[in-house]
Amino acid sequence: MAKYKLIAWYLILLVGPLQASCPFFLTISLTGKTLHDACLEVNWGPDCAAPPEWIGIYNRDPTISNFQPEMRIDGIKNRTGKITTHIKLGKLHYPGGWNRQDLNESPATVYPKGKCLPHYVASYNGTELLTVDCLKIQPNWLAHLKGVAQIPIKRLFLPGTHASGAFVTNYSKTKSMLVKDYLVAQHFDVWSQLVFGIRYLDLSVGYKHSDSETMDNGADNFWIANENMFITPLTAILRDVRQFVQRSGELIVLDFSSFPIGFYKHPEVYSLLYRLIHKELGDVAYQRNVSNNEQCADRSYQELHEEKRHVLLLFPTQELPHPENESPILCPPWKRFSTSYLNLTQTVNYMRLLFSKKPDSPVQDEGWIFYGVKSMEETLNSHKLQTAKERAAFINPKINQWLKGPWGMNANVVAMDYFSNTNIVDVAREINIYKGFLSSNEKFFNIELLSLWH
């Protein structure tokens, strides 16, 4: 009896708010030129059955006192929607020792449920507060989720970024419009992506051949590349990842997914890259058992944590000579699926195929990555060449919403360009909480509940 009560309680807690009422959340728009200029967006739905009378945006926690809102919005009618406000994000400062340069504030504060930045949204009927949410950092959401530590990584929902290193830190220094509008794919640098809760990074690496590559084993010659351009140096990103897992104890999947410049017919460049990765991340990378071809996605957070090795490195080992190709710190790449060349109808159908995990689905019980992105080519049919931001502004909210339903239960890695116009980290967190609950109550959890979800 008690167990059924627990289940009922859980359904009310988790499924209830998602379906019955009308949750609001804040995201960061893709309209501004730089991150400073980006505006806050208010989102609601899907299927907001009982809209509130009004919502307010605040720069302080509205549950503490009756502050005046910075902005008030009345008359929300649609069941799903998004409004871009005029409120600029401004300069971001992370609390609790989570700025990259906060080296001395050790240890950083643990925020298992995230920590609000000073941007809140609350919904009301009259003076009755209905919901409140905030724009938040989530530097330790995964490590502290109940019941999740023992679940194999292939069954967790990990929010990720596509072209994770394709960001610029200084827009005025970057002259090329091509780079700024078409090749940059993220608002945030890798450090900030991780602080916001991203747990999968996709790195596309290029190598600048030069005459003086002996100096430091060529470390400075490795760059993040997108299409055929060098965007930003690689080493700083590897150091951010290392810093971050050491400060947070979180799990990060680091995927070396493509090598568009300088690698072709240069096996020695792959070896140089391997040595750089080994030097920067060798002691935080999970070591797999190569002799029984262990699949890294079968491991759990707990198992990585016990060895204090929190980074899973995915790398195409067949490009390396022996014995580097048998290095225990490299995991074979996972299957990848991308929507980049699909239109919207095709995208929905493709997602249905992948996320249903039916017997004929190309995804089975394994680690896999879904890139919810749109390529430049796909938008050529429309009259104007869309920028990377315009493409992400279109596709991200849709994918975000579709994953809130039953498909999210079968997601593993979901990676996007410019993830900041979604609440994908919250979605992943909620679904993982639910999975943790299911897995720790497996014995009496049966078809009944699952059928509720489908």
Ligand SMILES: *[C@@H]1O[C@H](CO)[C@@H](O)[C@H](O)[C@H]1NC(C)=O
């Ligand atoms: C808020 O008030 C509206 C009518 O003004 C009503 O339709 C809605 O159900 C109310 N919402 C809640 C959660 O009470």
Ligand SMILES: *[C@@H]1O[C@H](CO)[C@@H](O)[C@H](O)[C@H]1NC(C)=O
């Ligand atoms: C509500 O929906 C209508 C029709 O789809 C649309 O024109 C309008 O912009 C939407 N309003 C908001 C605030 O999303």
Ligand SMILES: *[C@@H]1O[C@H](CO)[C@@H](O)[C@H](O)[C@H]1NC(C)=O
């Ligand atoms: C960005 O680059 C410009 C031009 O090189 C420089 O003047 C400015 O100080 C830089 N800004 C930052 C924040 O580094």
Ligand SMILES: *[C@@H]1O[C@H](CO)[C@@H](O)[C@H](O)[C@H]1NC(C)=O
């Ligand atoms: C690796 O796998 C082999 C073959 O299954 C096994 O004999 C060995 O004990 C494993 N090594 C470790 C460290 O688990």
Ligand SMILES: *[C@@H]1O[C@H](CO)[C@@H](O)[C@H](O)[C@H]1NC(C)=O
């Ligand atoms: C998407 O592409 C398919 C196949 O090319 C085509 O039949 C369909 O009409 C397209 N749908 C839209 C909405 O453009």
